[in-house]
Amino acid sequence: MYQKPKGTYDILPVQANMWQELEKTLRKVSKIYDYREIRTPIFENTDLFHRGVGEETDIVSKETYTFLDRKKRSITLRPEGTAGVVRSYIENKLYNSYIPVQKYFYYGPMFRYERQQKGRYRQFMQFGAEAFGSNNPMLDAEIISYAVSVLKALKIKDVKVHINSIGDTESKELYKNALLEYLKDDITQLCGDCQTRYQSNPLRILDCKIDSENPILINTPKPLDYLNDTSKKHFDDTIRFLNAMGIEYYIDKSLVRGLDYYTHTVFEVKANLDVLGAQNTICGGGRYNNLVKSLGGPDTPGVGFAFGMDRLMFALEAIDFKGISENIHLYFMILGDEQKEDGMSFLNSCRLKGIISDIDFLDKPMKFKFRYAEKVGARFVAIYGEREKQNNQINIKDQKTGEEVTIPKENLSNYIITELMKPSQTCTNCEAESCDDCEE
RNA sequence: GCGAUUGUGGUGAAGUGGUUAACACUCCGGCUUGUGGCGCCGGCAUUCGUGGGUUCGAUUCCCAUCAGUCGCCCCA
Numbered sequence: 001m002y003q004k005p006k007g008t009y010d011i012l013p014v015q016a017n018m019w020q021e022l023e024k025t026l027r028k029v030s031k032i033y034d035y036r037e038i039r040t041p042i043f044e045n046t047d048l049f050h051r052g053v054g055e056e057t058d059i060v061s062k063e064t065y066t067f068l069d070r071k072k073r074s075i076t077l078r079p080e081g082t083a084g085v086v087r088s089y090i091e092n093k094l095y096n097s098y099i100p101v102q103k104y105f106y107y108g109p110m111f112r113y114e115r116q117q118k119g120r121y122r123q124f125m126q127f128g129a130e131a132f133g134s135n136n137p138m139l140d141a142e143i144i145s146y147a148v149s150v151l152k153a154l155k156i157k158d159v160k161v162h163i164n165s166i167g168d169t170e171s172k173e174l175y176k177n178a179l180l181e182y183l184k185d186d187i188t189q190l191c192g193d194c195q196t197r198y199q200s201n202p203l204r205i206l207d208c209k210i211d212s213e214n215p216i217l218i219n220t221p222k223p224l225d226y227l228n229d230t231s232k233k234h235f236d237d238t239i240r241f242l243n244a245m246g247i248e249y250y251i252d253k254s255l256v257r258g259l260d261y262y263t264h265t266v267f268e269v270k271a272n273l274d275v276l277g278a279q280n281t282i283c284g285g286g287r288y289n290n291l292v293k294s295l296g297g298p299d300t301p302g303v304g305f306a307f308g309m310d311r312l313m314f315a316l317e318a319i320d321f322k323g324i325s326e327n328i329h330l331y332f333m334i335l336g337d338e339q340k341e342d343g344m345s346f347l348n349s350c351r352l353k354g355i356i357s358d359i360d361f362l363d364k365p366m367k368f369k370f371r372y373a374e375k376v377g378a379r380f381v382a383i384y385g386e387r388e389k390q391n392n393q394i395n396i397k398d399q400k401t402g403e404e405v406t407i408p409k410e411n412l413s414n415y416i417i418t419e420l421m422k423p424s425q426t427c428t429n430c431e432a433e434s435c436d437d438c439e440e
Numbered sequence: 441g442c443g444a445u446u447g448u449g450g451u452g453a454a455g456u457g458g459u460u461a462a463c464a465c466u467c468c469g470g471c472u473u474g475u476g477g478c479g480c481c482g483g484c485a486u487u488c489g490u491g492g493g494u495u496c497g498a499u500u501c502c503c504a505u506c507a508g509u510c511g512c513c514c515c516a
Binding site for chain 1: 441472508
């Protein structure tokens with residue numbers, strides 16, 4: 001028996017309905033914020049990620065799916081979305097657009113070769129947004145507000161925005177040196193991982209879980225204290241605008257992000273849900289003012305976020321988020337071989353009228369057929385056998401009330417449509433379990 | 441990359457070094473061949489993730505491997 005590759009998962013129809021509902025919400029919110037969809041390739045030339053995400057990051061140094069194609073080009077399955085969007089922005093010269101501030105969202109699968117655990121897969125979905133062309137802190141605030149609105153629209157309540165600033169290039173450098181200097185003598189007292197980070201990615205030391213209670217770590221210098229005037233003002237303004245919009249946040253002085261390209265604002269949105277286990281960061285983002293230039297474009301600021309959709313999905317399952325209904329309107333039971341042609345004809349004409357219909361494909365006893373009709377959630381069952389054929393009629397059973405009527409067969413689709421339009425008596429506010437005709 | 445843990449039918453799950461692998465639900469058939477949802481009766485794992493080994497004999501013990509789950513790391 002074949003198995004799916006490690007770290008991947010199938011989305012079966014019931015789940016797929018939830019994904020569709022989720023995607024609908026994302027698009028709706030994106031529209032409101034005036035972000036437009038951009039779709040870039042799932043694979044890019046390897047070099048893009050090395051330059052964009054950072055040679056030293058775990059993501060590109062040990063987690064990429066990289067291979068040579070038949071012409072020996074090095075190709076990498078995208079491990080994140082920003083690099084590809086930036087590449088596209090530059091390659092298509094979108095900075096020359098008549099709209100100077102370009103705002104995009106993307107949605108799709110990403111690939112990282114990681115040991116999987118809850119909410120972390122090798123192929124996973126991200127929804128992200130990027131805005132180019134303005135260094136205004138209003139845009140930082142907008143991006144955060146956008147992320148919060150997505151969660152609000154999904155009715156995920158218990159979330160917390162953590163925000164911090166690591167400053168511009170100058171401030172970053174200043175801070176990094178201060179940190180290295182501070183830890184110089186004590187580094188051996190920290191965990192092995194931290195000692196490695198000291199060389200490779202010192203900022204991450206702040207985030208260490210093992211040593212989080214260690215006084216050495218608690219008293220480390222914090223990026224916020226090393227911001228130069230410009231960076232400080234940028235951060236303060238961002239906060240001001242968040243306040244103005246009524247967005248709640250928590251200034252997390254230890255928050256840093258692992259990707260090299262961040263400058264100024266960095267933030268994460270955490271959901272307080274047990275189902276997420278250790279993977280409770282569902283959204284992360286920040287400003288990246290040097291990325292466009294470093295990838296060969298004009299000096300253009302940018303800011304963005306990315307959601308881990310798989311984690312979002314876990315959160316949604318926990319709050320009983322419902323997918324679109326799977327129920328159908330009409331199920332055909334055709335009795336006898338001689339009636340099957342008529343049956344197919346009815347089926348097709350109902351479908352052309354937009355009635356969600358299906359037909360019985362198994363030559364089974366009626367008992368079975370009725371059970372089947374119930375399983376597919378049919379609102380009406382149409383029974384057509386010898387008797388009906390002789391009288392040019394068809395028998396309709398309302399599964400909700402159990403009532404049966406016999407109508408002329410040419411009235412079939414009109415009858416069903418009229419019945420479906422009738423306000424439902426048992427269903428109030430769509431709360432009923434099998435209500436499929438009060439969709440918004 | 442490191443660590444822990446699990447792997448028995450469609451699902452949830454018992455179980456033991458030895459010739460019938462419990463139980464529950466689902467599913468299928470019949471009672472009831474044009475009206476289901478209840479009830480009753482009957483059926484559904486030549487086999488216990490896969491491959492080796494130990495043994496007279498292994499689903500049960502050992503090793504390897506694959507996969508799941510959880511944590512570290514990393515990240516969304």
